[in-house]
Amino acid sequence: xxxxxxxxxVFFFFLLMGLFASPSFASTFxxxxxxxxxxxxxxxxxxxxKACPVNFEFLNYTIITSQCKGPQYPPSRCCGSFxxxxxxxxxxxxxxxxxxxxxxxxxxNLNGKYPPGLFANECKDGKLGLECPALPPSExxxxxxxxxxxxxxxxxxxLLAGFIVVLF
Numbered sequence: 525x526x527x528x529x530x531x532x533x534v535f536f537f538f539l540l541m542g543l544f545a546s547p548s549f550a551s552t553f554x555x556x557x558x559x560x561x562x563x564x565x566x567x568x569x570x571x572x573x574k575a576c577p578v579n580f581e582f583l584n585y586t587i588i589t590s591q592c593k594g595p596q597y598p599p600s601r602c603c604g605s606f607x608x609x610x611x612x613x614x615x616x617x618x619x620x621x622x623x624x625x626x627x628x629x630x631x632x633n634l635n636g637k638y639p640p641g642l643f644a645n646e647c648k649d650g651k652l653g654l655e656c657p658a659l660p661p662s663e664x665x666x667x668x669x670x671x672x673x674x675x676x677x678x679x680x681x682x683l684l685a686g687f688i689v690v691l692f
Contacts, residue, residue, distance in 0.1 A: 575622065576616065576623045576627050577616065577622075578616060578624060580624070580627050580628045581631060583631070585609070585631065585632060585636065587605050587608050587609045588605045588609050588632060588635075588636055589635055590605075592606070592638070597638070602642065602643065602646060602647070603646060606632075606643050606647055606654075607647075607654055607656060607657075609632075610628065610656075611654075611657070613628070614656050618653075
């Protein structure tokens with residue numbers, strides 16, 4: 525009985541740690557799908573996109589424009605600066621129900637006058653898209669504009685906790 529009770533305490537400790545721990549160790553991705561045009565050619569009455577909660581118009585694009593310069597557009601510098609700019613907004617950019625991706629790319633192209641498809645053709649980390657490095661906890665609390673960024677508990681940890689509960 526003592527061992528069973530001890531196992532349950534350890535389980536709940538790890539469950540609570542997973543639910544309340546900072547996800548700074550988890551990496552996120554910018555999906556390849558955000559590079560594609562999602563314009564509709566028909567009626568779009570029930571499929572209107574939500575407004576983007578981030579105002580991309582007044583962001584500082586010099587992170588990209590100072591490092592990604594033509595005519596060569598070196599992929600290492602362009603993709604690195606793009607990831608530095610876009611990764612804090614990865615969840616919003618990947619959400620295809622809002623206008624964030626198209627608005628962000630419009631302002632990137634407006635500020636940098638880049639050729640069409642530059643980032644889509646040059647920037648690839650894998651089949652999931654561009655991997656965003658884990659951000660320090662100070663950057664997870666809020667982005668550069670003071671907007672709050674919310675992160676949920678890691679799905680794998682919740683599934684593991686549920687599996688352990690079933691075992692006991």
